[in-house]
Amino acid sequence: MRLKSEIFVSALIRRVFIGGDYAAVLRKGAAEAGAIFIRQRLRLGTEVLYGPAPQSAFDADLNPGRLFEVRLDRVDAETVETSLAREMRFDPDCWIVEIEVEDRGDLFDVAG
Structure with missing residues (x-):
């Protein structure tokens, strides 16, 4: 069973703060099952955008928790803004979370 969004x-957000870094909800989506996008800001000014991984990335034998994929890797903020604007038009119930960490570590699972 998957956690509510x-x-x-x-x-x-709590785990990021415990690690001494910064996180914020930029857009609050549907509480139950809204898609979550994570915007990681890096120290050198670039960003990484993570979005929900497609169903084909899930292993049927494992617990199907939240799994993300890299949508954009080390790009400028404007590119991320454009992509997120497109996502919000497609899915107005999505969440956007910003984290400022250099290494996401084990904060969330990424496919591939």
């Missing part, structure tokens, strides 16, 4: 986001 609201609970997942809350736990993610």
